[in-house]
Amino acid sequence: MDRKNTRRDWTMKELQFLEDNHEFMSNKELAAELNRSVGSVANQKVKMGLTKRNIYEVVKGYEVLATGTAEECAEQTGLSLNTIYFYTSPTHRRRSVDLDKAILVHRVDDT
Structure with a gap:
């Protein structure tokens, strides 16, 4: 049984729609x-360079230590990028028993 190739090229209209709406709509x-x-x-989206960078917030207790990309948070806090992740x-x-003293990192945007 032969499988048909269902791949179809992207139209200019589709590409423009994707570019105009990728920040406001989910992939679904x-x-x-x-x-x-x-x-x-x-x-x-990857081919077009339309991927969004994740934004993180580094907190210790109720204090925000840094906000930004993982790289920016690492630089602002002096932690390594691996530690941020x-x-x-x-x-x-x-493992963080005492949440008033623990440093936690939260992703604040949804990709």
Whole structure:
């Protein structure tokens, strides 16, 4: 049984819609609007350089120590980039018994 190639090229209209709306709509919403798969939308966004950078907030107790990309937070706090990423993990949260003294990192945007 032969499989048909269902791949179709992106039209200029679709590419413009993607560029105009990628910041306001999720990949799932964009896919539904464009009649494309979520994977196709995600891949096209990467090809077009439309990926959003995650924003993080570093907190200790109730004090915000830094806000920005992981790289910016690392620079502002003097922590390594690997430490910033580790501090976002469930493992680190489980180990942080005294939340008034623990440094936690939260992602504040949704990609």
